[in-house]
Amino acid sequence: LFLDKYKDLKIISNLNTNNNLDGLLSTIHETSKKEIHNTIYNSIGYKNMSGIRLEVKGRLTKRYRADRSIYSLKWKGGLKNV
Helix, strand or coil, rough: CHHCCCCCCCCCHCCCCCCCCCCCCCCCCCCCHHHHHHHHHHHCCCCCCEEEEEEEEEECCCCCCCCHHEEEEEEEEEEEEC
């Protein structure tokens, strides 16, 4: 379909003078915005995400000495694959 309409597959060379990428993609793929949204949403593997990540790093003592620097990472929760 794309090869029949345009001379090559480079998007840059097929843009018109207005540089309207949305117009070019809508002429190539004649679908509605709802169908595009459904396609993108269905391609996402992990839809339910819950949790928190706490990251602490630096010199956390009274005297800011480099040998006492701390790095700590804590996770609570995770991903649920739907």
